[in-house]
Each structure stands twice: as structure tokens, then as C-alpha cells.
């Protein structure tokens with residue numbers, strides 16, 4: 483993750499104006515999993531994001547919140563990190579982040595904010611109801627101990643067959659995420675359904691129905707490459723999305739202000755002499 487230098491507080495005009503790390507292939511998969519839950523028999527439940535930054539993925543997820551469901555985001559924003567390594571990570575990558583900037587971005591696309599928990603993600607399991615979430619995005623600290631805790635919380639908060647997406651599960655700059663995610667596969671019963679270059683998608687429920695339907699959908703996509711490989715005793719769908727065509731993005735509530743039509747400059751009216759004189763302190 484490269485450091486960013488600005489945290490805008492002015493409302494973005496387009497989804498593409500919101501800074502973040504949420505690429506078209508993952509937008510397609512979030513859309514696919516979240517839309518599928520509209521039809522799934524046990525598809526009800528809340529939405530949760532651990533690590534929101536400026537709201538790119540939160541704005542996207544918020545579009546799938548249904549009446550009666552909660553959407554919670556948990557992020558430190560401009561609060562201090564709970565330990566030195568996390569503090570160094572925040573300083574490196576999110577130094578200018580503010581909660582105000584997140585909120586301004588989110589409210590450009592949604593009438594109301596999600597429930598914001600401005601705290602370390604270690605508090606989240608105590609704030610939400612066990613088994614209440616149908617979709618969880620784990621994208622906060624990328625340090626091993628934190629991700630391990632976030633995965634434990636995700637397991638506890640997952641509704642039956644909930645989908646959990648893990649960011650940066652294989653990148654060179656954050657080996658702790660890979661260790662924590664694959665560790666959870668080995669020790670907690672997490673089953674991965676598919677991976678992209680940037681995220682892994684899994685469940686503690688039954689992965690088979692989603693896996694089968696996803697494979698069927700993928701055969702219809704000419705912009706996505708996919709293959710299946712047996713990993714740790716289960717089929718894992720690999721998806722390459724270099725040419726992925728992003729779904730229609732969330733639309734801003736208010737259209738971008740148009741530049742005013744250029745007009746003929748009017749001849750400036752001569753300023754009354756006494757005003758000019760007063761302005762320059764030369765009154766008579």
C-alpha cells in the first residue's frame with residue numbers, strides 16, 4: 483500500500499474521485515456476492531467493514547444495505563493506534579486520514595452514515611451481536627496479530643454462510659495477512675471460495691453453493707480469467723481481473739456542479755472616487 487498525502491474534505495463528484503484500494507475485479511465480486519445474498523435463503527444479516535480509510539469500499543458496500551439491516555464500519559481514523567507497530571503502519575500509509583473526510587465522502591453517495599466505530603478493531607466483537615453479519619470486509623491493520631484478531635472477530639460475527647473478504651492476503655509488503663488468512667484455513671475451518679490478485683473470499687459456512695454458482699457466472703464473463711486449483715484439500719477458484727469491467731459505480735446524490743457558461747466580460751463600472759480613496763486611506 484503506497485502512502486497517500488491528501489485527505490479531501492470536499493465532497494467527491496464521482497466514485498472514481500474517492501481514494502482507496504478497491505479495484506474493478508473486487509467491485510465485481512462484492513457485487514456478485516452481495517447481490518446473490520438477495521436470493522439466498524439464509525441471506526439476511528448486517529454488513530461490516532474493518533478498515534474504511536476514505537470510504538471507497540464502504541460507499542460501495544453501503545449500496546447493498548437493505549431496510550432493517552445495519553452497516554458498521556470500524557476504523558481508527560485520526561485516533562491513536564493501540565501499539566507501536568500499528569502506529570508506524572498508520573504513520574506510513576494513512577497519516578492524513580480523518581473521520582471527517584470519510585464522512586464527507588460517504589454522505590456524497592448515501593443519505594445517512596453507517597454506524598461508525600472509531601476504535602481499534604479489537605473492540606468490534608464486543609460491540610456487535612454474534613452471528614449477525616452476512617458480509618464482512620477485513621481490511622484494517624495488515625499486521626499479523628491484528629489480522630488474526632480480526633479473523634477471530636469475523637468468525638464470531640458471521641451469520642451462517644456469511645461471506646468474508648480479506649484484503650491483501652498475498653502481497654509482499656504484508657506477509658502477516660497471508661499468514662493469518664492461511665492459518666485460519668488450517669485451524670479455524672475457514673473455507674476459501676475464490677481469490678483475486680488482491681482479496682480472498684471465504685466462509686465458515688458451506689462454500690459449495692457459492693462456488694458452483696460463481697463458476698457458472700465466471701464462464702459468462704469475457705473480461706475475467708479463471709481457473710480452479712486444489713488447495714489444502716478444497717477447490718479454490720483463481721480469478722485474474724486485469725481486464726475487468728467494473729460494475730456501475732455508486733452514484734453521487736447531487737450531480738457535480740457545472741462550470742458556469744463563459745460570458746462576455748462586462749466593462750467594469752468606474753469605482754466611485756471616494757470609495758477608492760477610502761480603500762487606500764487617502765480620503766480627503
Ligand SMILES: C[S@@+](CC[C@H](N)C(=O)[O-])C[C@H]1O[C@@H](n2cnc3c(N)ncnc32)[C@H](O)[C@@H]1O
Nearest residue numbers: 502503533534535538539557558602603622623
Ligand atoms: C487499507 S485501508 C482501508 C481501505 C479501504 N477499505 C478501501 O478499500 O479504500 C486500512 C484502514 O485500516 C485502518 N486501521 C489500521 N489499523 C487499525 C486498527 N488497529 N483498528 C482499526 N482500524 C485500523 C486505517 O486507519 C485505514 O483506514
